Amino acid sequence: MVRPPCCDKEGVKKGPWTPEEDLVLVSYIQEHGPGNWRAVPARTGLMRCSKSCRLRWTNYLRPGIKRGNFTEQEEKLIIHLQALLGNRWAAIASYLPERTDNDIKNYWNTHLKRKLQSGGGDGAAKPPAHRPPSSSKGQWERRLQTDINLARRALREALTPLDDLKPTQLQRDAAVDAPGAGVGVGVGVGDGGGDSPASSSSGASQCSPSAPTAAAAAGPFVLTTENISRMLDGWAGRKGARGGSPGTPGGAESASTGSSDASEVSYGGAAVAPAAGGPVVFEYETKPAVPPSQQMPLSAIESWLFDDDNHFHHVQSASLLDAAPMDYPF
DNA sequence: AAATCGCGCAACCGCAGATGT
DNA sequence: AACATCTGCGGTTGCGCGATT
Numbered sequence: 356m357v358r359p360p361c362c363d364k365e366g367v368k369k370g371p372w373t374p375e376e377d378l379v380l381v382s383y384i385q386e387h388g389p390g391n392w393r394a395v396p397a398r399t400g401l402m403r404c405s406k407s408c409r410l411r412w413t414n415y416l417r418p419g420i421k422r423g424n425f426t427e428q429e430e431k432l433i434i435h436l437q438a439l440l441g442n443r444w445a446a447i448a449s450y451l452p453e454r455t456d457n458d459i460k461n462y463w464n465t466h467l468k469r470k471l472q473s474g475g476g477d478g479a480a481k482p483p484a485h486r487p488p489s490s491s492k493g494q495w496e497r498r499l500q501t502d503i504n505l506a507r508r509a510l511r512e513a514l515t516p517l518d519d520l521k522p523t524q525l526q527r528d529a530a531v532d533a534p535g536a537g538v539g540v541g542v543g544v545g546d547g548g549g550d551s552p553a554s555s556s557s558g559a560s561q562c563s564p565s566a567p568t569a570a571a572a573a574g575p576f577v578l579t580t581e582n583i584s585r586m587l588d589g590w591a592g593r594k595g596a597r598g599g600s601p602g603t604p605g606g607a608e609s610a611s612t613g614s615s616d617a618s619e620v621s622y623g624g625a626a627v628a629p630a631a632g633g634p635v636v637f638e639y640e641t642k643p644a645v646p647p648s649q650q651m652p653l654s655a656i657e658s659w660l661f662d663d664d665n666h667f668h669h670v671q672s673a674s675l676l677d678a679a680p681m682d683y684p685f
Numbered sequence: 686a687a688a689t690c691g692c693g694c695a696a697c698c699g700c701a702g703a704t705g706t
Numbered sequence: 707a708a709c710a711t712c713t714g715c716g717g718t719t720g721c722g723c724g725a726t727t
Contacts, residue, residue: 439688
């Protein structure tokens with residue numbers, strides 16, 4: 356029953372990733388696509404465990420990630436969603452396409468939790484709709500669907516302290532998420548790597564696993580993780596894969612948040628980014644699994660959530676909660 | 686100017702679900 | 707159907723940096 360650690364101690368590097376490692380990882384994924392993480396360390400020569408590689412990619416290197424500077428809207432959304440979903444960061448992250456669950460989790464723990472505890476009363480810090488201890492994490496969507504009544508009851512309780520919460524919408528969110536929208540969180544790694552389109556040369560080959568280290572060491576530019584991230588941003592952007600998140604404006608500025616030092620770096624657009632005919636399209640990378648049809652509700656949800664003064668106070672939470680359980684238009 | 690403290694973030698750990706054999 | 711492996715998720719920790727004393 357005891358599962359061996361994903362990576363044995365010996366020979367496995369831990370701690371912060373270096374830009375060189377980042378580039379190696381990026382290069383590999385660029386060629387083969389994400390997935391099959393088990394093979395990544397072996398095939399790249401990285402002295403990292405597969406888990407670490409995956410984490411690094413999903414939380415940091417993946418294109419389309421916005422870092423830092425949470426907007427007020429995002430903040431609100433997180434608070435609301437946390438109140439409904441509890442600490443299901445991945446689920447919450449599915450509503451913030453450019454944010455990672457780790458990022459949201461950190462932001463919650465460092466900013467919002469404290470904020471709510473001190474200022475807004477501690478009610479919100481104790482989410483009402485936490486799943487019961489026995490619940491199975493990966494199936495929260497289904498649970499939300501089947502146990503919607505339970506959630507409604509919990510919400511009713513929660514509404515007392517959280518008077519600015521929009522219950523019905525959140526309920527709908529949950530319902531929307533349930534059918535599977537939220538599953539998209541987990542970077543569609545459905546073994547997407549296997550079918551890598553034999554990415555011939557282009558940019559990717561320039562930074563093949565063997566190259567980057569030397570390049571980074573000798574090149575005139577400074578290699579930073581931000582560069583890599585930004586580079587990927589542009590890359591994915593060119594692919595038209597991002598489509599911008601509906602409710603969260605300004606995706607492009609993402610990696611550039613405050614990191615002016617990185618601007619000196621010029622990848623020349625050629626260093627890595629496969630401007631034309633790039634090898635792997637990361638359409639499924641940027642919080643992908645939410646198809647456009649299902650993203651529609653998102654903007655609606657967000658506008659609904661953020662439009663506090665206009666709508667919410669017109670509705671009595673109790674009556675809303677008493678509405679028919681599953682009559683959601685989604 | 687130096688030391689201490691607190692905060693924020695990146696990364697790790699372990700569990701559990703999903704998938705493949 | 708059972709087992710093994712892989713992947714995803716949430717909680718926690720450790721380090722670096724800035725603020726304060």
